[in-house]
Amino acid sequence: MSSAEAWERFAAGSRPRRSVNARGEKTWLNWTQYPDHGPAEEILGPLAGRRVLELGSGGGDNLAHLxxxxxxxxxxxxxxxRKAAAEGRWGHLPGLDFRTAEAVDFLDGTAETFDVVLSVFGAVWFTDPGRLLPAVRAHLAPGGVLAFSHAPPASRKPPPGNSGIRHDHTPAEWRAILGGHGFREVxxxxxxxxxxxxxxxLLARAVAG
Structure with a gap:
């Protein structure tokens, strides 16, 4: 089974996000796996007029808020x-463009630059950082922000056959990896x-040099 087929199967079993959150908001950014928990968009800095790329955008809910x-x-x-679902729910909002691609393939094939790249339990967790981070760095404007979240490294070893699926790194390891790929203010x-x-x-933020 290809990666696209595996993620398509996962998407088929996922449920749409609630129509409103606990504060009655129709759009919101949620970094964690829990509803109405954790920080919001403030770690990304100013957003009006900024070019934002989400890797692993799913149903488009986080990006719609931005x-x-x-x-x-x-x-x-x-x-x-996911593209059809995101467009079906959020296509009425201006300034949104959803695409179907593997993260590195997309970055390698575009000439676009971005002010913010984010990933919420998305591509950063499932892609070799040795492939992904240079591609992200190449398409971040100077001073641009990379931010991502995923579950902390598992305390138990993965079952046989499942090793290598997720790129689980500790905070110290991520700091070293991001610094080694030219990011600062990690x-x-x-x-x-x-x-x-x-x-x-686990929540990470870094700035392109």
């Missing part, structure tokens, strides 16, 4: 059905989970 704040958003997802932390949960969220 577009509602004035960003010009491009969402890339490897699963073909910040990597693990956000505590909400009450009653045990798994936090």
């Amino acid at each position: 577009a509602a704040l004035g960003a010009l958003g491009t969402g890339v997802d490897i699963a073909p059905s 910040s990597v932390t693990v956000l505590a989970p909400p009450a009653g949960e045990t798994v936090g969220t």
